[in-house]
Amino acid sequence: MKLLLIVALLICLPAYGQLVPAQDNVPEDTPIKVEGTTGDKAITARLLAITSAISGMEQITASTEAGVLTLRGEVANAQLKDEALAIARRLDGVVYVQDMLQEQLAVRSRLAPAAEKFEQMLTKAVQMLPLLVLALLAVLCFSWLGGWLARHSTWLRRFGLTELASNLGVRFIRVLVTGIGVLIALELLDATALVSAALGVAGVIGIALGFAFRNIVENYLAGVLLSTRNPFAIGDQIQVGEFTGSVVRLTSRDTVLMTYDGNHLRIPNSDIITLAMTNFSRNPLRRFQFDVGVSVTLDLVQVRQLGIATLTNMPGILADPPPRCLINELGDSAVALKFFGWIDQRNTDFLKARSEAIRLVKSAFDDAGIEMPEPIYRIHMADMNNAEPPAPTEATTSSQQAARQDVDVTTDDTMQQQLQTELRTSDEENLLTKHSNSKS
Structure with a gap:
């Protein structure tokens, strides 16, 4: 079968x-x-x-x-x-x-295939040894060239770059030159496909790192921008948000302030860029102010003249711009006066001047018998049916005429003078000036 x-x-x-x-x-x-x-x-x-x-x-x-x-x-x-x-x-x-x-x-038997593959790789490596040496030399040479350029970075200062911007440029040039050496090495080893893969992986990693270290990168770029614009110098008194102090240093990540308590305060550079900042030291002239309440029965013209005379005779108070006193508010039991005085911060301390001004005005008012009362509430019991308006007396009429003669409502050009001085002396870029010139 x-x-x-x-x-x-x-x-x-x-x-x-x-x-x-x-x-x-x-x-x-x-x-x-x-x-x-x-x-x-x-x-x-x-x-x-x-x-x-x-x-x-x-x-x-x-x-x-x-x-x-x-x-x-x-x-x-x-x-x-x-x-x-x-x-x-x-x-x-x-x-x-x-x-x-x-x-x-x-x-x-299990190790035999691995040993055979290793032997093949070793044989190939020996054959490619000259190319490996050339690739290694290319990387080392370009790395040394990048380091040499980083050590001799003074040429970047000739372009007007600040120290922080120069450091950023040096790092970028060093990475760029070293990357060129790596690309040449991969080209010698015929590994250009690896370059594409590495660039793709680097792009993905860069996106991930960008999201992970977004705040660090943002602060670093803000530091570069601040070092370029120079909105403050070492020792300037600035206010950022609710924080006030003297500038100690500007780093790549934050700005260090010395507070009035003697503490070091670090503010991220991104906050310096985004938040409102006040520089009290950029203009040497600075104005202080304080409020004083006086009785409603006093002659406000005499009270104001006494306060201005006291501030004028005080050391450290500038005669130009002169001290001023304004009636700020009329209350139930007191009249609120607001005093202003200018000082030169290069010669006079702001807080001390304000403190001494308050003390001297208070002493002058005490010596003149000017009352600064606390809140008082009075109750008047009057017959509204028989009430008639009081006839103006001779003293009341003369007082009103004197008050009218002492009225001063002329324009105060003090701030305008300070503004013109700032425009003449500052070399900072002013986009408003360019815009207005383009319109004209």
């Missing part, structure tokens, strides 16, 4: 006695031609010839009976096992492939 089955298979199957020419990109399911007859012995011999030529399949044995191909032996790993089975299924005349292969579990 077996003999008849074999004869039938030989009759049905076509003869394979011709050689199959080699083709590129042969599909994996393309049948493998068996030379000579397609008998069981020919199938076995063909398979063993193939496996013996592949590393890791030398220990495979095979037997074929009625087109059923049985594989036995050991292979190095599961991948070689799958490849051996795929080769067996592609042989002509094979009806079924029976898998009886086993994977090698010995450490030596």
Whole structure:
């Protein structure tokens, strides 16, 4: 019966006695031609010839009976096992492939492929050793060149850049020059594909780091902008938001102030840019003010003249602009007066001058018998039916005429003079000036 089955298979199957020419990109399911007859012995011999030529399949044995191909032996790993089975299924005349292969579990057999790959890599590295040396020299040379440019960064100052901006430019130039050396090294090693991959990864990492360190980058750029604009100098008294102090230093991340309590206050540079900032030292002239309440029964003209005379005779108070006194508010039991005085901060302390001005005005009012009352509430019981307006007396009329003669409502050009002085002496860019000139 077996003999008849074999004869039938030989009759049905076509003869394979011709050689199959080699083709590129042969599909994996393309049948493998068996030379000579397609008998069981020919199938076995063909398979063993193939496996013996592949590393890791030398220990495979095979037997074929009625087109059923049985594989036995050991292979190095599961991948070689799958490849051996795929080769067996592609042989002509094979009806079924029976898998009886086993994977090698010995450490030596598992290390053999890795050792072979390492040996190949070592051989390739030895062959590329001259290129590796040239690539390393390129990186070292360009890195040294970047460091040399960083050490001789005084040429950046010739462009009018500040120290912080110069440091930023030096770092950028150093990274740029070193990056050129790395690109040349990768080009020598024929690793340009790695450059594209590295740039892509660097872009993703840059976006992630940008979100993670957004505040640090924002403060650094704000520091560069502040160092370029120079809105304050060391020792200037400034106010940022609710914080006031003297400028100690400007760093790449924050601005350090010395508060009036002697503490170091660090304000992020981004806050200096975004928040409103007052520089009390940019203009040497500074005005102080304080309020005084006097009785409603007093002659306000005499009270005001006494206060102005007191401030005029006080040391440190400037005669130009002169001290001023304004009636700020008329209350129920007192009249609020507001006194103003100018000082030169280069010679006079602001807080001391204001303190002494308040003390001297209070002493002058006490000596003149000018009352500064506390809130008083009076209740008048009057007959509204028989009430008549009091007739003006001669003293009241003369007092009103004297008050009218002492009225001064002329324009105060003190601030206008300070503004014109600032415009003449400051060299800071003024966009409003350019805009107005363009209109004219």
